[in-house]
Amino acid sequence: MEKNNIIFGPINSRRFGMSLGIDLSPAFKQCNFDCLYCELAPAATVDKQNDVLEVQTIIDELKKHLNDKIDVITLTANGEPTLYPKLDKLINEIDKIKAQTETLILTNSANLVNESTFNSLLKLDQVKLSLDAVSDDIFKKIDRPYSNINIDKVVEKVIEFSKIYKGKLFIEILFVHGLNDTKDEVKRLNKVLLELEHIQRVDLGSIDRPPAYPVVGISYKELHDISLMFDASLPIHIASRIHAEPNNSYYSNEEIINTLDKRPLTKDDIDLLFDDETKIRLEKLIESEKLVKKTVGNLEFYIPENNLKRKRQK
Numbered sequence: 001m002e003k004n005n006i007i008f009g010p011i012n013s014r015r016f017g018m019s020l021g022i023d024l025s026p027a028f029k030q031c032n033f034d035c036l037y038c039e040l041a042p043a044a045t046v047d048k049q050n051d052v053l054e055v056q057t058i059i060d061e062l063k064k065h066l067n068d069k070i071d072v073i074t075l076t077a078n079g080e081p082t083l084y085p086k087l088d089k090l091i092n093e094i095d096k097i098k099a100q101t102e103t104l105i106l107t108n109s110a111n112l113v114n115e116s117t118f119n120s121l122l123k124l125d126q127v128k129l130s131l132d133a134v135s136d137d138i139f140k141k142i143d144r145p146y147s148n149i150n151i152d153k154v155v156e157k158v159i160e161f162s163k164i165y166k167g168k169l170f171i172e173i174l175f176v177h178g179l180n181d182t183k184d185e186v187k188r189l190n191k192v193l194l195e196l197e198h199i200q201r202v203d204l205g206s207i208d209r210p211p212a213y214p215v216v217g218i219s220y221k222e223l224h225d226i227s228l229m230f231d232a233s234l235p236i237h238i239a240s241r242i243h244a245e246p247n248n249s250y251y252s253n254e255e256i257i258n259t260l261d262k263r264p265l266t267k268d269d270i271d272l273l274f275d276d277e278t279k280i281r282l283e284k285l286i287e288s289e290k291l292v293k294k295t296v297g298n299l300e301f302y303i304p305e306n307n308l309k310r311k312r313q314k
């Protein structure tokens with residue numbers, strides 16, 4: 001097996017900082033989902049890896065690239081990283097050499113139903129769980145899971161995990177036009193998110209790269225409208241902007257305050273959403289301290305000063 005494509009990066013990820021990636025399936029796609037939006041080519045789903053790296057091989061490669069400028073070591077794969085059967089041992093070995101660097105996994109959540117995976121993920125410093133849909137029919141249409149995966153059980157485990165996990169927990173929802181972007185599904189997702197505890201951030205995104213199947217994403221404006229449907233207590237963040245179309249809309253001062261009150265936005269969000277005149281008035285609101293900046297994880301949000309004082313109800 002090729003060794004030189006196990007480690008990739010470091011990539012300066014806006015969401016997670018300077019990230020050094022470990023690809024646990026460098027040779028080809030091995031996944032228990034076959035998502036419509038996957039940036040990898042379509043492939044038959046599997047429930048275990050057939051092509052398995054040795055832990056020592058990964059550690060040897062990691063040692064060559066690890067340095068103190070790396071914020072996170074990200075466990076990922078061409079496919080689903082939790083299918084790697086030696087994940088627990090790998091995490092233990094990384095812990096021995098990582099020093100201050102944190103560990104992160106990007107997973108589709110399905111394997112949380114396996115006790116050993118669930119327990120291994122508890123050991124990581126950061127976990128990002130994807131949850132695109134909670135209704136069985138929509139989940140099956142978007143994520144096209146391996147036959148024995150049951151979304152109700154996955155959701156149950158995501159909730160349980162959030163209650164026990166001590167690290168930084170992120171949730172990601174990727175919206176596909178005409179599938180999980182309905183009011184009804186957003187309402188169901190919202191209900192599940194409100195049951196989670198200790199979530200650092202919920203990233204809402206859409207298709208940013210050419211998808212495996214002929215599906216289309218939703219616009220930045222649609223993502224923003226969806227973000228407003230979620231409960232205001234949730235730490236929602238609009239993550240998809242690579243091909244985001246600027247919205248360039250005019251907002252009055254009152255509309256700026258109301259918008260940011262309902263959903264704090266980052267500078268990048270603001271660049272996409274507001275027109276130039278609105279941005280100038282936003283700066284004035286910051287100068288007059290009607291708006292303040294608040295850092296959550298690696299991101300800086302603009303938020304009305306009044307909002308910080310108010311205790312939010314879940």
Ligand code: SF4
Nearest residue numbers: 031033034035038079
């Ligand atoms: S879970 Fe990730 S790797 Fe697997 S099919 Fe979906 S997008 Fe692709």
